Amino acid sequence: AEKKVAEEKKVAEEKKNKQNNDGDNRVSKEKLESNEDLSVTSEETTLESDNLLTPTSLSHIPLEILTDIETKLVYTDEEDIAFEFAKSTSTQAACHDSEKADTLRAPHGSALPCIDQQLLKTLHQASSCYRQNSYKAAVEHFSAALKLCGGGYATGNHLESYPEDISSIASFIETKLAICYLKLKKPGDALDHAHRSITLNPANFQNHLRQAAAFRCLERYSEAARSTMIAEYMYCLTGGTDQHTNKLIKLYWQAMIEEAITDETSFSVMYTPFLTRVKDDNIKKIEKMFAKKHPHYVQHIYTDPHEFHILPQTSDWLALPQQQYLLTVGFKNKHIGKLLESYSKGKLTVFSAQKAPFNTLTKEEAAKFWGNTGKKIMSVMDFVRSTKLTDDCCPCSRGLEKLQYASLLGCMQRIREQSQVINQAMAELATLPYLQDISHQDVNLLQSLMADAMDILGGVRNDNECVWSKIQKV
Template sequence: MRKPDLALNHSHRSIILNPAYFLNHLRQAAVFRWLERYSEAARSAMTADYMYWLSGGSEQHISKLIKLYWQAMIEEAITREESFSVMYTPFATKAKADKIDKMKEAFSKKHPDYVEYIYTDPHGLHILPQTADWASLPPQQYLLTLGFKNKDVGKFLEKMSSKKLPSFSEHRAPFSPLTREESVRHLETVGKKILPIMDFIRGTKLTESFSACSGVIEKLQYASLLSRLQRVKEQSQVINQAMAELATIPYLQDISQQDAELLQSLMADAMDTLEGRSDKERVWNKIQKVGIIEDFLYHLEDSFLKTKKLRTARRQKMKMKRLQSVQQH
């Protein structure tokens, strides 16, 4: 492949024009594989297989080949990953806290080098190619448990996954912009540590349970970081990929009116950004600002409650000392 960047952008645009055609997703998977972006290749292959079934494809050998490709991409992604390890557990009903604790215990025994932080995706309806049968609704589902060598990465991921509309920011000052140095550092964290994990999670997760646009919003927020640092070519590629995913969402799951309106707004703003129209703030940046303000208020409240608890404990201690002093005299 002589020009992989052009091939990737072409595959994204083909999906935007015709998201229901399974070969468009398969071509995208092939380019991702060539670029060694195996988790994203896995998701593209999974989507291709689902689209083949959805459009009435009945040749079992074609679906089997796509599933084998999907499986190979997942296995390659796991083999090459050094910062985390994974475990899939089949389940039929919603996992309760005690069940998740048992999964984490089993994970610790199986992967002792990845126990700095263990996280089970609570919203996961993960599907593996070995047991995927789209005609069986729902197909066999799995819970995904991830173990990390870096505790901070695991905590950040869990924090993000608990939000309906996630924001890619650890910025604690909601009313002041990031400095260039902060932007570079944040880009490094998001691009090399967080996004690859999220891409891996989505390689076996066809639909989103919180918001249909989760997973795409983060990519668009990442594109804004790239823009701030004037990395225009990368920004354009990320936005094209996000638009391809947005175009595909209505084919993968039923979406609410609220999600449909959000999807349309994201798509319109993404198109405006690509065409150089920057006269208004983008939807994904507004979502990020709301997330930063919510985090800021949460930390203020948490700090206040901790201080209040310390003061109460100190007063109680002083009161006990005075009582002991009176009793002694």
């Protein structure tokens, strides 16, 4: 027990030292709140002549700002926004023919899906409980509404329901359940519903923000950062024009990146903005600068010249081209660093402990791999994805990473976590077509991954028969 306490103190001290080191490069709170230009270090300006700019420092976001952002964008009162269903022109025609359904309207006056009367009554009861802070009662009513929706009682005209409308309604209920569980301080349950709300309606930016809030409560900051990055992209993609809302999302994204960096003790990072494609000589200069700034993380230093990253301080999804960055990662553990480099150079992710891929891992073997290697490499991969929206080499790679991780959890018999990670992978894959153009081959892979994931959740298929397991074997 004494040894464990000593180890925990050592980790805490390392985190504190890292936070102090990062604090040397932080800008003032006043500058942060106005979200002005990037703060950058003043040293090593010689890189500018080689089409590189000085490395970027991230700034600290106070907790009160985060809670204010969540109040405005995550815990939104549906009275202000009617219902968050996606607009559907097909439903508008059906609404005119349905006498059993109410036609709801958004604030801007557009028609929304017609809701079955019984379902609508249940939703109003749930919303009433929510507004009275009776979150347990709200969960019961929203859960009942979800069962009605799944039983075919979604829209007023049951025989002519459009799949898009049913998905929008179900997504709305899932996201409200996520909010209720966040209010009940049950972020794990909230995360389950947030994943499913995204799978059903990936285009709603608030679904991604609620996923981010659940990740933040679980102290999974890298994944929270990625969810917020996608939320900001979706906000712009779907025509969001309010600059204040956009600024709040950027601040939240920035805060999650900063928390992820300061929370990590096994690796450190540096972002370097660039103007044109970077040459090998400049990569060496960048890594030399990294070693100087982060002397405790030099067992293995890696900068991928082909992976370009976006930071919230300069992100502008409508501007082409926008400012991009190279990410340099330094490790205390050389083995983990080399693994990351090998993964990033491969066309498809292979996240496995199996040296003989046709053999099934035992629970003990899987647990040993996860404790020694898997947990560490997954935390790095999650962080890398927090500022990298797409993957040109393999668009489905993020989903593959999570599904292979889910298989490992299955080997360790951590069934609830496995189910949650599969739902996370499905949300990631459902969002993918909104993030980038994908080839016909990638579409087929995406559909196969989604189908197999649903079969696993339904208990009709095992991991060894899935697409991601076959990829590992090949």
